[in-house]
Amino acid sequence: MSLATQIMVVDDEEAICEALEAWFIKDGYRVEKAGSGFEALERMAQVYCDVYFVDIKMPGMDGLELLGKLREKQPDADVIMITAHGSIQTAVEAMKLGACDYLCKPFDPDQLSLLMERVLASKALREENQVLKEQLMEKRESLWDGFIAQSEAMHQVFSVIEDVAPTQTPVHITGETGVGKELIAEAIHMQSRHSEGPFIAINCGAMSETLLESELFGHERGAFTGAVKARRGRLEMANKGTLFLDEIGEISPKMQVSLLRVLEEKQFQRLGGSQPITSDFRLLSATHRDLPQLIRENQFRDDFFYRINVITLKVPPLRERLEDVPALADHFLDIYVQETGKRLEGFTQRALGMLMAYAWPGNVRELRNVIERAVVIARGKIIGAEELTFLDSASSDCRLGTLTLHEVEISHISAVLDTSNWNVSRAAKQLGIDRSTLNRKIKRFQIERA
Amino acid sequence: MAVSIIAANLQAVAGLNTNILPSVEPPDNAYVPVRGQFDATVIIKKLAGLEDGAPFKLGIMAQDLCSPILSFVYGESQLGGKAALVSLHRLFDDDPELYYQRAAKISLHEVGHLLGLGHCWENFCIMHFSSNIAALDSLSISFCPACEYEINRRLSSIVADGGLVR
Numbered sequence: 001m002s003l004a005t006q007i008m009v010v011d012d013e014e015a016i017c018e019a020l021e022a023w024f025i026k027d028g029y030r031v032e033k034a035g036s037g038f039e040a041l042e043r044m045a046q047v048y049c050d051v052y053f054v055d056i057k058m059p060g061m062d063g064l065e066l067l068g069k070l071r072e073k074q075p076d077a078d079v080i081m082i083t084a085h086g087s088i089q090t091a092v093e094a095m096k097l098g099a100c101d102y103l104c105k106p107f108d109p110d111q112l113s114l115l116m117e118r119v120l121a122s123k124a125l126r127e128e129n130q131v132l133k134e135q136l137m138e139k140r141e142s143l144w145d146g147f148i149a150q151s152e153a154m155h156q157v158f159s160v161i162e163d164v165a166p167t168q169t170p171v172h173i174t175g176e177t178g179v180g181k182e183l184i185a186e187a188i189h190m191q192s193r194h195s196e197g198p199f200i201a202i203n204c205g206a207m208s209e210t211l212l213e214s215e216l217f218g219h220e221r222g223a224f225t226g227a228v229k230a231r232r233g234r235l236e237m238a239n240k241g242t243l244f245l246d247e248i249g250e251i252s253p254k255m256q257v258s259l260l261r262v263l264e265e266k267q268f269q270r271l272g273g274s275q276p277i278t279s280d281f282r283l284l285s286a287t288h289r290d291l292p293q294l295i296r297e298n299q300f301r302d303d304f305f306y307r308i309n310v311i312t313l314k315v316p317p318l319r320e321r322l323e324d325v326p327a328l329a330d331h332f333l334d335i336y337v338q339e340t341g342k343r344l345e346g347f348t349q350r351a352l353g354m355l356m357a358y359a360w361p362g363n364v365r366e367l368r369n370v371i372e373r374a375v376v377i378a379r380g381k382i383i384g385a386e387e388l389t390f391l392d393s394a395s396s397d398c399r400l401g402t403l404t405l406h407e408v409e410i411s412h413i414s415a416v417l418d419t420s421n422w423n424v425s426r427a428a429k430q431l432g433i434d435r436s437t438l439n440r441k442i443k444r445f446q447i448e449r450a
Numbered sequence: 451m452a453v454s455i456i457a458a459n460l461q462a463v464a465g466l467n468t469n470i471l472p473s474v475e476p477p478d479n480a481y482v483p484v485r486g487q488f489d490a491t492v493i494i495k496k497l498a499g500l501e502d503g504a505p506f507k508l509g510i511m512a513q514d515l516c517s518p519i520l521s522f523v524y525g526e527s528q529l530g531g532k533a534a535l536v537s538l539h540r541l542f543d544d545d546p547e548l549y550y551q552r553a554a555k556i557s558l559h560e561v562g563h564l565l566g567l568g569h570c571w572e573n574f575c576i577m578h579f580s581s582n583i584a585a586l587d588s589l590s591i592s593f594c595p596a597c598e599y600e601i602n603r604r605l606s607s608i609v610a611d612g613g614l615v616r
């Protein structure tokens with residue numbers, strides 16, 4: 001633990017200042033004390049502090065006002081509010097204004113030491129991020145907007161897209177549910193000659209056959225009960241653009257014939273109409289199903305299949321490219337941080353280890369949901385293993401054999417520590433290493449007690 | 451009983467000569483009625499001011515202790531100072547051996563602070579901070595080599611004659 005961490009305690013009650021100072025000094029921190037907000041601002045100009053503990057109720061300048069000034073002068077400062085019972089509402093307010101946590105006095109010794117661990121982990125992460133930022137920027141610039149991937153597997157997908165996008169060739173995208181097939185389709189559209197035209201998507205699996213038919217072809221007024229107005233179909237809307245048929249494996253053989261004709265003749269009629277309508281679009285399709293298998297079972301027409309499947313693009317499942325997980329997790333974290341206004345800066349090593357040890361049956365979509373949930377329940381500035389415990393319990397059978405040695409090490413050490421109830425001597429013996437080696441690993445990997 | 455076991459441990463583990471003194475009453479303002487506990491920092495100040503020749507004083511109490519910020523403390527001490535305090539209140543266990551072991555650990559820990567030692571990051575070391583009873587139980591009754599070295603260094607510069615106040 002860094003001896004250099006400088007803490008400032010701001011409280012008008014001297015006993016509180018002294019008690020906190022005594023605790024922090026024994027724990028190896030350097031401490032400045034201030035009896036008022038004004039004094040704190042004066043002291044901070046002389047001594048750089050990493051962490052501020054600020055009492056909410058103070059005469060003169062109260063804690064919230066000081067918080068605002070601190071955040072203004074030192075945006076990266078960690079400010080922890082100290083509150084008494086009954087003013088928790090104010091503490092919550094302070095969190096919205098950028099405080100990173102609060103303590104309700106008197107607090108348990110556990111709370112204080114856990115809080116400090118969290119604050120320090122987040123500080124270390126921030127410093128690390130600073131270094132990694134430039135490298136990361138370089139990497140990200142080579143990706144398209146909306147695409148976060150560092151794996152070789154995804155870069156192969158990208159290079160196929162770059163090759164096929166400018167052509168008019170139909171592309172069939174396969175991959176498990178949740179891998180982001182629609183995003184891939186959009187990316188192809190954006191890089192095609194029709195990028196100025198419309199991108200029209202329809203999920204064929206989400207509606208009945210009659211509804212799908214009228215959605216695709218449109219209808220004339222009175223074509224069927226309920227058709228009170230004429231309506232353009234998606235085929236028509238996709239003119240000079242891209243039509244994306246998602247879950248194409250779900251459409252009936254009859255509809256396949258109708259669509260096959262449209263693709264061959266580039267012409268069709270609205271339901272209940274007789275006027276031929278011409279539409280020029282590029283067809284993209286996707287499915288999570290095994291179409292060749294459906295063909296063998298006579299569920300899918302092979303002539304239609306060959307028409308849509310000129311080029312197949314297989315999007316690998318997330319478990320085959322776990323190296324994309326950290327960047328994706330960061331990306332979703334950014335999204336939900338903006339949405340919720342919470343101040344979250346990243347993940348602990350242990351949390352990342354858990355994310356990378358999971359098989360992601362629901363793929364990127366599941367990861368997105370998991371991050372959203374973690375952001376909602378997170379307290380403090382960093383997402384730790386606590387926020388992902390539901391992942392651990394829900395997924396023990398989804399854990400993988402495809403971890404790197406490093407990840408296996410972290411996960412095994414954590415497991416042994418947990419079963420030995422964090423008796424380091426016992427855990428070290430079981431792991432066959434000496435205690436100081438184990439302690440070093442715990443510190444280096446930031447392994448936390450579950 | 452607890453007091454003599456603590457004294458024996460201070461002597462055996464930390465190498466401190468220890469005398470057991472007659473008990474004294476805590477100051478009136480040490481009791482915090484709303485919390486039903488005694489404020490350790492107030493008692494320690496009183497203890498440090500007692501003139502009886504001992505350079506270090508360790509108070510042992512049966513009642514529950516707290517501090518202005520913490521809901522409870524097992525013990526409290528002045529870092530590099532004169533007086534420390536331990537409460538047996540939360541250490542009790544049906545197994546007397548475990549109970550006395552806890553009392554000895556907390557006492558050694560607080561005396562370590564008196565000698566100027568801060569918290570240690572070695573998980574088994576007696577100077578490692580324990581925020582709950584399970585963490586306390588996982589400590590060994592010994593100082594890690596680094597802390598032990600430090601204790602000996604401090605003791606050699608102070609001719610120590612430890613005193614105990616009950």
Ligand SMILES: [Zn+2]
Pocket residue numbers: 026559563569579
């Ligand atoms: Zn301590």
Ligand SMILES: [Zn+2]
Pocket residue numbers: 570571572575576577578593594595596597598
């Ligand atoms: Zn130690």
